[in-house]
Amino acid sequence: MGRTSDAREKILNAAQSLIELRGYSALGVAEICKTADVPKGSFYYFFASKEALALAVIDEHWAGQKSTWTRILNSDEEPLRRLYRLFEETEAAQRAGQQSCGTVSGCLFGNLSLEMSNHTEAIRARLQEIFDAQVEMVDSVITEALERGEITATDTREAAQAVVAQLEGQVLFAKLYNNTRRLSPLWANCLALLGAREPQQAVVGT
Amino acid sequence: MGRTSDAREKILNAAQSLIELRGYSALGVAEICKTADVPKGSFYYFFASKEALALAVIDEHWAGQKSTWTRILNSDEEPLRRLYRLFEETEAAQRAGQQSCGTVSGCLFGNLSLEMSNHTEAIRARLQEIFDAQVEMVDSVITEALERGEITATDTREAAQAVVAQLEGQVLFAKLYNNTRRLSPLWANCLALLGAREPQQAVVGT
Numbered sequence: 001m002g003r004t005s006d007a008r009e010k011i012l013n014a015a016q017s018l019i020e021l022r023g024y025s026a027l028g029v030a031e032i033c034k035t036a037d038v039p040k041g042s043f044y045y046f047f048a049s050k051e052a053l054a055l056a057v058i059d060e061h062w063a064g065q066k067s068t069w070t071r072i073l074n075s076d077e078e079p080l081r082r083l084y085r086l087f088e089e090t091e092a093a094q095r096a097g098q099q100s101c102g103t104v105s106g107c108l109f110g111n112l113s114l115e116m117s118n119h120t121e122a123i124r125a126r127l128q129e130i131f132d133a134q135v136e137m138v139d140s141v142i143t144e145a146l147e148r149g150e151i152t153a154t155d156t157r158e159a160a161q162a163v164v165a166q167l168e169g170q171v172l173f174a175k176l177y178n179n180t181r182r183l184s185p186l187w188a189n190c191l192a193l194l195g196a197r198e199p200q201q202a203v204v205g206t
Numbered sequence: 207m208g209r210t211s212d213a214r215e216k217i218l219n220a221a222q223s224l225i226e227l228r229g230y231s232a233l234g235v236a237e238i239c240k241t242a243d244v245p246k247g248s249f250y251y252f253f254a255s256k257e258a259l260a261l262a263v264i265d266e267h268w269a270g271q272k273s274t275w276t277r278i279l280n281s282d283e284e285p286l287r288r289l290y291r292l293f294e295e296t297e298a299a300q301r302a303g304q305q306s307c308g309t310v311s312g313c314l315f316g317n318l319s320l321e322m323s324n325h326t327e328a329i330r331a332r333l334q335e336i337f338d339a340q341v342e343m344v345d346s347v348i349t350e351a352l353e354r355g356e357i358t359a360t361d362t363r364e365a366a367q368a369v370v371a372q373l374e375g376q377v378l379f380a381k382l383y384n385n386t387r388r389l390s391p392l393w394a395n396c397l398a399l400l401g402a403r404e405p406q407q408a409v410v411g412t
Contacts, residue, residue, distance in 0.1 A: 165375030
């Protein structure tokens with residue numbers, strides 16, 4: 001039993017690394033199994049198809065990221081400070097990834113949105129749920145900031161979508177230029193998008 | 207000769223449509239030739255490899271888009287109005303694409319940045335040049351707006367990168383949700399990122 005779940009975990013880890021490096025379409029089941037060091041029979045024991053594997057990779061990655069986002073965005077810190085932490089940790093995670101594999105891998109969900117959403121409806125639906133959840137989490141924090149009179153943006157849903165879009169756009173450039181410093185302006189851009197009343201003060205103290 | 211250049215054009219058009227629909231890795235040369243209705247021999251007469259074809263597709267697409275961006279961003283209109291037109295035409299183009307093929311295809315350069323940049327250095331370099339050029343064009347307009355005292359953002363390069371990142375991020379969501387209305391907030395978000403002094407006035411009159 002221990003060995004069996006180990007094989008599933010190995011396949012998932014190998015698939016995530018390979019998808020982050022080269023995307024989904026470029027991968028074959030044989031290569032995934034070779035990288036994971038498991039026999040090909042194991043693959044079809046755990047996953048009905050390559051698409052089922054991709055969904056499992058997405059779910060596993062989101063489980064980890066959701067827990068990070070929840071820890072940061074539901075903390076006791078002031079609302080805008082929590083958004084600052086989110087960008088800080090995002091940049092740190094991309095930097096750590098770059099140090100370990102040589103290139104900025106970007107956002108798995110953004111990567112798969114652009115590569116897959118127009119030809120795999122199951123993956124499109126799953127990615128929509130994940131970005132809906134991200135926007136919802138950011139919206140809650142923005143709503144708190146609005147109630148405290150710290151920002152002027154009143155359509156908190158649209159503001160949250162703009163913040164997540166800015167994050168995805170800058171992560172795209174961090175990946176393309178293989179440079180995590182592209183993520184440094186995220187905080188200032190977020191304050192601008194929210195119409196923060198005292199951006200200077202919000203930055204000081206972080 | 208007429209027939210020969212026709213074949214190259216047909217291959218380029220087929221490749222661009224297929225790449226926009228399903229990405230680069232998922233495509234084979236045989237499928238491209240079948241869609242283009244040209245014999246496989248023609249492909250290797252015009253293109254040394256699939257990568258060479260991808261570069262040609264990128265160059266052809268950029269030639270068209272650069273001409274559109276130049277027409278809009280170098281026009282006689284007021285600088286912020288030009289940025290408004292850029293977003294307006296981007297949304298119209300994505301809507302037209304959606305009507306003709308059923309799905310929002312997004313930005314070819316953004317799609318290929320996320321799919322390809324980490325495993326094809328020639329494509330990474332070409333896409334960097336294109337986004338550098340886009341940022342440069344937006345930067346010029348922002349600089350004019352700054353000189354006219356219409357915005358408060360003083361680092362025009364960083365502001366231009368934020369505007370292009372916002373564009374790429376929202377186009378990503380337009381594609382994922384197959385909904386071009388995701389692009390409607392681009393103008394308001396752009397004004398916020400630039401710290402426009404009189405956003406109401408800038409919107410009125412468009």
